Amino acid sequence: MARVVYPKIVTANHLLEGDVIYMTASGDWSRKHEDAKLYEDRHEAEDALKFAQEQAHMLAGAYLADAQIGKNGKPEPVHFREAFRTRGPSNYPNHGKQAEV
Amino acid sequence: MYNYNQFDHDFVRNRVKEFRGQVERRLDGSLTEDEFKPLRLMNGLYLQLHAYMLRVAIPYGTLNSRQMKQLAMISEKWDKGYGHFTTRQNIQYNWPKLKDTPDILDALADVEMHAIQTSGNCVRNVTADHFAGAAADEIEDPRPTAELLRQWSMDHPEFQFLPRKFKIAMTGSPNDRAVTKAHDIGIRMVRNDKGEPGYEILIGGGLGRTPMIGKVVREFLPKADLLPYVEAILQVYNLNGRRDNKYKARIKILVHETGIDTLREWIEEVFETQKIHHQTPPAEMIEAIEAQFQPPKFDNAKVDEDKLSKIIAADPLLRSFVETNISEHFDSNHAIVTISLKPIGGTPGDATAKQMRIMAGLAEAYGYDELRVSHEQNIILPHVRRDDLPEIYKVLKDAGLATANVGLLSDMIACPGMDYCALATARSIPVAQELSIAFEDLKLQQDIGPLKIKISGCINACGHHHVGHIGILGLDKAGVESYQITLGGDGTQTASIGERAGPGFSYEEIVPAVSRIIDCYMNIREGKNDTFLDVYRRVGADPFKEALYPEETATA
Ligand code: SF4
Numbered sequence: 001m002a003r004v005v006y007p008k009i010v011t012a013n014h015l016l017e018g019d020v021i022y023m024t025a026s027g028d029w030s031r032k033h034e035d036a037k038l039y040e041d042r043h044e045a046e047d048a049l050k051f052a053q054e055q056a057h058m059l060a061g062a063y064l065a066d067a068q069i070g071k072n073g074k075p076e077p078v079h080f081r082e083a084f085r086t087r088g089p090s091n092y093p094n095h096g097k098q099a100e101v
Numbered sequence: 102m103y104n105y106n107q108f109d110h111d112f113v114r115n116r117v118k119e120f121r122g123q124v125e126r127r128l129d130g131s132l133t134e135d136e137f138k139p140l141r142l143m144n145g146l147y148l149q150l151h152a153y154m155l156r157v158a159i160p161y162g163t164l165n166s167r168q169m170k171q172l173a174m175i176s177e178k179w180d181k182g183y184g185h186f187t188t189r190q191n192i193q194y195n196w197p198k199l200k201d202t203p204d205i206l207d208a209l210a211d212v213e214m215h216a217i218q219t220s221g222n223c224v225r226n227v228t229a230d231h232f233a234g235a236a237a238d239e240i241e242d243p244r245p246t247a248e249l250l251r252q253w254s255m256d257h258p259e260f261q262f263l264p265r266k267f268k269i270a271m272t273g274s275p276n277d278r279a280v281t282k283a284h285d286i287g288i289r290m291v292r293n294d295k296g297e298p299g300y301e302i303l304i305g306g307g308l309g310r311t312p313m314i315g316k317v318v319r320e321f322l323p324k325a326d327l328l329p330y331v332e333a334i335l336q337v338y339n340l341n342g343r344r345d346n347k348y349k350a351r352i353k354i355l356v357h358e359t360g361i362d363t364l365r366e367w368i369e370e371v372f373e374t375q376k377i378h379h380q381t382p383p384a385e386m387i388e389a390i391e392a393q394f395q396p397p398k399f400d401n402a403k404v405d406e407d408k409l410s411k412i413i414a415a416d417p418l419l420r421s422f423v424e425t426n427i428s429e430h431f432d433s434n435h436a437i438v439t440i441s442l443k444p445i446g447g448t449p450g451d452a453t454a455k456q457m458r459i460m461a462g463l464a465e466a467y468g469y470d471e472l473r474v475s476h477e478q479n480i481i482l483p484h485v486r487r488d489d490l491p492e493i494y495k496v497l498k499d500a501g502l503a504t505a506n507v508g509l510l511s512d513m514i515a516c517p518g519m520d521y522c523a524l525a526t527a528r529s530i531p532v533a534q535e536l537s538i539a540f541e542d543l544k545l546q547q548d549i550g551p552l553k554i555k556i557s558g559c560i561n562a563c564g565h566h567h568v569g570h571i572g573i574l575g576l577d578k579a580g581v582e583s584y585q586i587t588l589g590g591d592g593t594q595t596a597s598i599g600e601r602a603g604p605g606f607s608y609e610e611i612v613p614a615v616s617r618i619i620d621c622y623m624n625i626r627e628g629k630n631d632t633f634l635d636v637y638r639r640v641g642a643d644p645f646k647e648a649l650y651p652e653e654t655a656t657a
Contacts, residue, residue: 016128016199018153057130060138060148079580081150081519084528088151089520091448091530095181095196096151 006078008045009036010052011085012062020085020097021059023052029059031097033086034074038067102163102471103248103393105213112256113210116217120144121203128200145216146202149523155194155202156219157209161229161247161271162190162474162481166461169472171212173457179205184457186442186450188514188563189268190228190474191219195521217255222263224254224335230272230279231475234396235437235483237429240290241298243273245391246327249382252390253328260335264342265350267335268307275594280476282306282315282596283568285352286334293321300327304334304364305356308562312598313353316361318368328382329375330368336375337367397469397484404434404487412491418505419494421543425505427490430483436490438468438482439475440497441504441512445541449515449533450478459500467493476565477514479507509546510554510619511537514565518558518575519582525558527575527582528608532556535612540619549619552633553592568592570633571618572599573611584611588618588645589637600642603650614649621648 010023021029022036030036039045045064052062070076077083088096105113120140127137141147145156157172164172172192176184179201180194187193197205209215218225227247234242250269254260260267270284281287287303300322306315322330334352341359343349356364413420428437440460443449452460460480464472467489473481485493497503506512513536516522518529533556540546555569559576566572572587583605590599606614621644626636637645 013148013152015134018148018197018199019151056133060134080582081525081577084519085150089195089530090528091520091534092181 006066006068007038007040007075008042008064009033009038009067009075010045010048010062011036011065011082012052012059015056015058015060023048027051033067033077033082034070034072036067036075038069038075039064102165103160103244103390109213110210113213113215113217114207116144116215117203117206117210120206124199124203139221141202142220143217144202144206145219146197146199147220147523149195149517149521150519150525151521152196153199153202154521155197155205155216156187157192157194157214157216158219158226159190159192159214159474160251161227161233161244162231162476163233163244164472164474165470166465166472168212168214169457169461169464171208171214173454173461175205175208176457177454178208183451183453185448185517186452186474186478186480188476188478188516188565189219189226190231190476191226192474193517195517221261222265222267223261224250224257224263224267224269227251227254228268228270228279228284228476230274230277231473231477231479231481232278232428232437232483233273233473234394235430235435236274236276236278237431238276239274239431240292241273242394243271243279243288243290245387245394246288246290246300246324247271248390248394249328249387250331253331260339263335263339264344265347267338267352269331277592277594277596278475280565280568280592280596282594283308283312283565283592284315285338286331287315291321297323299323302330302334305353305361306596307351307353308565308567309351310348310560311351311353311357312562312567313357314596314598315353316356318361318365325381326372326376329379330372332379333368333372333375336371337364341367397471399432399435399469399484400486401432401434406487409488409490416491418498418503419491421547422494422503422505423490425509425547426503426507432484434486435484436487438485438490438493439507440480440482440502441506442479442502443506443512443537444501444504445511446534446538448530449513452480456500456502459496459502463493463496477512479512505543506546508551508553509543510540510549510552511543511546512553513537514553514555514569516557516564518556518564522558524561525575526560526577527558527584529556529558529564529573529575532573532575532584532608532611536615539612539616548629549623550629550632552619554615555590565592566590567598568596569599570637571615573615576605578605582608584608584614586614586618586649588642589634591634602642602646603653617648618645621645 025037066078302319303315468482515533519525557564568590587599
């Protein structure tokens with residue numbers, strides 16, 4: 001079976017805080033996955049990643065992650081690793097992003 | 102225990118100062134992440150899934166109460182009020198902020214601690230038997246040797262860029278509680294025919310992608326020859342270890358590909374020149390180190406055993422704690438207490454700041470100020486008077502630290518896995534939590550008897566799954582968490598690597614699968630003393646495979 005190719009988002013960790021951030025359509029950064037800009041086109045995604053990597057003063061470890069449009073019409077993670085990154089550790093529900101919702 | 106001399110103090114402080122400057126330059130943009138990453142890693146600072154993580158070295162797992170209290174303070178001031186004790190006898194903070202880390206390192210330096218060489222391709226924190234200096238079966242305390250190795254390896258200019266990381270473990274007892282056979286170098290204290298103490302040296306053990314049991318490279322090494330010999334091993338490895346492939350770069354692959362006999366010849370050859378040129382530390386220096394590990398001045402008043410037995414007999418919970426969490430001390434008035442960091446449903450190895458302070462307080466009041474961290478992610482009070490056990494138990498119980506499960510099913514090792522670790526392929530902590538809840542009845546666990554379950558969240562095997570009686574490895578199988586079971590592993594002097602039982606199980610299936618293994622064991626064992634490992638070694642994997650995969654075996 002051919003591997004499904006998903007659209008991409010750009011994600012990284014915030015330099016100071018270390019927490020997970022996502023690149024939005026305006027090139028700003030949000031802490032919410034649903035704010036991420038979804039790239040259908042590979043070249044556009046790679047350009048966006050390059051743009052992110054140039055912002056070394058505020059982030060570390062930028063990369064492209066698979067994402068898809070969820071039920072609410074906004075991007076959601078495909079892989080469980082990315083899903084965990086939107087929440088935080090499962091052993092402390094009061095730690096990480098999940099604590100804020 | 103070892104106290105820093107002026108050299109140690111200056112070295113650690115200078116490193117903190119240097120790192121402070123590096124962090125400042127990273128923050129003002131003069132260092133890129135690519136430039137900064139190796140610098141922060143040299144100081145124990147990782148970037149994980151949700152945050153930075155700081156790994157602090159606890160040399161050979163030994164702490165005093167002041168250090169434990171400082172670890173508690175750090176967790177409250179700069180983290181989320183808890184710490185995670187690891188299989189490397191280290192402590193990890195899961196939530197530090199980049200700008201705070203130099204202050205944390207300064208606070209560590211205040212109590213003679215640091216995070217140097219907890220990452221990178223260098224000699225890592227030397228680990229040792231957590232009962233060192235207290236165990237009844239010990240030939241000699243291994244810690245003076247471990248400390249000597251720490252000093253030798255710290256910032257050793259020749260060994261900062263080895264082909265891969267390098268781990269040394271030591272035991273002073275024939276009963277191996279330090280997993281020496283699964284380390285790059287394992288050192289076991291032995292006596293020769295003349296009764297003199299020396300070392301048996303093993304090399305090439307390791308877990309991870311290619312698990313291997315260490316092989317004996319030297320049956321007896323006189324104590325004085327330790328540093329030139331270890332230096333010879335490192336030199337041979339540094340020159341001949343593979344650098345073309347990260348997965349084949351550990352010394353175990355060199356041992357495997359070259360053969361232990363050839364490698365022994367190479368090492369002995371280098372050792373001969375080393376012996377001439379190596380500047381062995383002067384005897385006074387060795388004596389000064391040894392002097393710092395002298396046993397405390399024990400209170401030798403005879404314990405009233407009759408009275409103590411009556412107190413213990415009157416409280417079933419205390420009795421089960423004493424039966425399970427207490428080990429024999431070389432001094433008959435004393436005992437070793439293992440404080441379980443595995444409460445039912447808890448995260449293996451986590452302790453809150455409050456709990457750290459309580460353990461430190463116990464060490465101060467009853468334990469000659471000594472604490473240890475075990476590779477099994479528990480805390481040890483190595484020397485306590487037996488008649489203080491009831492009082493110690495009471496304090497632990499009130500702090501949620503008296504779970505009587507040491508060596509039993511719920512005393513599991515679990516690595517951080519995908520709840521924290523950026524390298525993980527699946528979660529491991531919640532598997533441990535759910536397993537311990539499924540078997541929460543401690544009476545049942547006692548009936549099942551000695552059982553070591555070890556869980557890793559990826560093939561790197563920080564959770565030692567290969568040497569678990571039941572090992573669980575979390576993998577990513579086409580975008581779904583999948584757990585592979587290995588059976589019959591053993592991390593002690595009778596070490597063996599567990600065998601794969603068969604196809605993996607989903608997250609939902611893994612706890613029921615382990616339950617089937619336990620049921621199977623309970624059905625075929627011949628009485629209570631017939632342990633899981635004994636049964637497995639006697640009957641092999643087949644009955645367990647049938648229990649794990651009833652459908653496949655039925656149709657096969
Ligand atoms: S075994 Fe893998 S997942 Fe677990 S701590 Fe080690 S690297 Fe991380």
